[in-house]
Amino acid sequence: MYDFAYQKPASAADAAKAAKASEAKFLAGGQTLIPTLKQRLAKPSAVVDLRAVPGLKGITVAGGAVTIGAMTTHAEVAHSADVAKAIPALAALAEGIGDPAVRNRGTIGGSIANNDPAADYPAAVLGLGATIKTDTREIAADAFLKGMFDTALNAGEMIVSVSFPVPEKAAYMKFPNPASRYAMIGVLVAKTKAGVRVAVTGAGNGVFRVKAMEDALTKNWSAAALDGVSVPASQCNGDIHGSAEYRAHLISVMAKRAVDAAG
């Protein structure tokens, strides 16, 4: 079960070198990786623990953007006065992830590298038009999030930080699965300098934008503008927690609530 090399590098360069091993996996908060190993759904040859790598933690607000280090926990984002001031929607989103144990261990880098189709941060990354900085390049949100558990990251590529441009207005509304707290549906709406963005998580095989809602809100930023604008059920997944039709309906409800909350 645990037949892998454990490494705890003390620099980003050493982490990159260690990750070059085929089938190496980074370990951040372990909230997904450890259960995955326990269930034998992953069998890496090496686990590269990022906790001793300097420069991966912390929050800075500068140049009209909030930049969050990959190893920053959900709790640190949720309780940051800087985030609450610059992008309150982001602090509220982080506060709504899982439970206190998950929030105190789970990290933003681990969450977006994992790109669970019902996770919250992917909605923020896409909805706010964030940029992901890795140890080799910068990747725009629209190119980064590929689909179910899939991203633009190459094997061994490490997320260093995520930069969120400060929007004019934004809010995130989630209807949580009562058991896991993952999103049955989560919708992030944002009015930014570059335009309106609407990102939906929990509905399909990965987070996606809703152009029809973006167009309606560009003309008229109000919940009423979304009357009659919906995502077809054929674009949503159905499972034991809810049908595709139920999820499609929830998207419209959560989107309107988010616009109202953003003001």
Ligand SMILES: Cc1cc2nc3c(=O)[nH]c(=O)nc-3n(C[C@H](O)[C@H](O)[C@H](O)COP(=O)(O)OP(=O)(O)OC[C@H]3O[C@@H](n4cnc5c(N)ncnc54)[C@H](O)[C@@H]3O)c2cc1C
């Ligand atoms: C009970 C429970 C409830 C949860 N509820 C929610 C919820 O409501 N909403 C939600 O969004 N999430 C939820 N989560 C997920 C959680 O928030 C974590 O964010 C997520 O599990 C991954 O973060 P982590 O730091 O633990 O990463 P890890 O588990 O350590 O790693 C996850 C993956 O990311 C890779 N990785 C980690 N860091 C980096 C990096 N810097 N660069 C490149 N790759 C990296 C790892 O190799 C691994 O493949 C829940 C988890 C649990 C266990």
